[in-house]
Amino acid sequence: MNDVVNDKDLLNGRRFVMVSSTASSVDPVDPTRFEYEESGGVIWGSYAGDTVIHGHFVGTRDADRIELSYVHLLKNGQRAGGQSSSRIETLADGGLRLVEEFQFAGDDATHVSVCAEIR
Template identity: 50%
Template sequence: MSSTATIPSLDGRRFLMVSSTTSAVDPESPSEFVYWEKDGAIWGDYSGDTVTFGRFVGTRTGDTIWVSFVHVLVSDGAVVTGDGESQLELTDDGRIRLVEHYEMHGLPQLSVCEEPVAA
């Protein structure tokens, strides 16, 4: 696997959920995602907001990533699985944004995650 992306590696980068069609995002405690990347492979974990913990694995080609995910909900402990595709974008201030299209509960969904602003 290889990448000719214009956006730098996601390896070790952290992202916070900004918006989601699946649920209202708590701005005080949004889901947090940590990504790892090597030779076109993507993997990582996430937690926060409505998710106790989750894992994902996939691939990257250029500025597009494809992942399969699984997570446990805070509300009832239910396990949710799915697949998604994200477009990588750069914000005006140079941070990476993930625009994620995925299916959950049998319906198409959209979420946006961004690297946090440096303190």
């Protein structure tokens, strides 16, 4: 495991952009952007873009694993929420990538998304 994932507040202040998702197409002009905060392994943040007007998440990080619950309001007026489990990958340039498996509440299907750090 890379030492960077042992950083106590690794994700604090980092921003990510969604680059792919099996749940929907990613708008290349206005992809979903995520802002992370972390303190001692507790994670929270917000996101917006693409089909999402406003979203929030909260969870925990243990080394290179993130466990989150999320909820958001879509541009069509519907709400969505669920849970996710992500793996943090460190890229050669020192940036981070998040590979996330997620499920919407009430849906048994597992989706996968990839987010890249905005550098």
